[in-house]
Amino acid sequence: MRINLMAACIGMLFLMTPLASGAADYVIGEGDGLDISVWGVKELTFSVKVRPDGKITVPGLGDVAASGATPKELQVSLGTRLRELVKNPIVTVTVRDITNSKVYIYGGGIKSGVYDLQRRTTLLQLLCTLGEVKTADLRRAYLLRNGKRVKEDFYKLFIKGESENDILLESGDSLFIPLLLDKNVYILGAVLTPKAVEYREGMRVMEAILEAGGFTKFADQDDIVIRRKVGQKEQSLEVKAKKLFKQGDLSQNLVLEAGDYVLVKESLF
Incomplete structure (x- = not known):
């Protein structure tokens, strides 16, 4: 499992291609570095940094609003305004340095x-860069965007590899990844060493x-209950070990979760 997960993470990191300069979904922000060029006009080919007021200075035009626009939108805007100076201007806007896009x-x-x-980054790609997540409760984690939860429970995505549930991150996203408070499983009742x-x-x-030492001689192997807290509710799962031992019913050997209580009850006879 760990080897496969590591391989998947390495693969996802190689797929993290740089953000295309004209990517329609990237929004320019304060501090971003831009390369602007007008084909055939040397004086209108320059590099500029978006100021804290969200504007850039363009020769012949003065201050132009850049923050909040995509590179393509800024290209169209500059192309329209530069017609006053250049006949049929062909404008290219390239995002050179990204400082505004943060998670x-x-x-x-x-x-x-x-x-x-x-660069364009998905949730899984970012999780792969975080290192050790042993102390993280991925099941209670969520992605917050514009005040709303757009993705909950990272466990299936990151541990089970269900990449079809991946999501592209956006600037301003917040990842809430809480501490795994209970790292134990509790075995109680008719076992040799609770x-x-x-x-x-x-x-x-x-x-x-x-x-926990196995069953005592008083244990009812067909009366085992797993108590599990799911949100604010408690869930009870029944296990009949005799079906597992005598009939080979592997479905009785349930996978546990951190915080589970396994209660082996005693037989009445």
């Missing part, structure tokens, strides 16, 4: 910080029971 990461599950979007064991990815109920 904010917080929540305590990983190190908080600000990520500069210097205890808490550290949760591991892919841990199953019988594996946890064996770590």
Whole structure:
């Protein structure tokens, strides 16, 4: 699982191609560096930085608003205004330096910080750059955009590799990735050594029971309950171990989640 995940991350990072200068979906912001050229007019080929007021200075035109426009929109705007100076101007706008496009990461599950979007980047690609996420509760993580949650639960995307659920990040997005508060699974009841064991990815109920010493002679192996908190609700899952042992019913060997309580009840007879 870890090898496949690492390979997937490496592959996703190679796919992080630089942001096309004329990409219609990139919005120019304050501090961005632009290369502007008018074909055949040397005096109108120059580099400029977008000022804090969102404007740039263009020879012959003066101040022109750039912030909030895409490169294509700025090209059209400059082309229209430059007709006063140049016959049929062919304008090209290239985003050279991106300083305005940022994603904010917080929540305590990983190190908080600000990520500069210097190219088209998806959520999965960004998660692959964050390093260790062992302490992160990916199931409770979400992506906040313009005050609304547009993506919840990163577990299936990042751990299970369901890349069809990936999403392209936008400037100003915030990733809330909380700390995994409960890292244990608790095995109680008719087991030899009731205890808490550290949760591991892919841990199953019988594996946890064996770590607690296995069943006592009083255990009812067909009366095992997994108690799990899902949001504000509690879920109970039944396990019948005899079906697993005698009939080979692997569906009884359920996968556990961090914070689960496994209760092995005693037989009445």
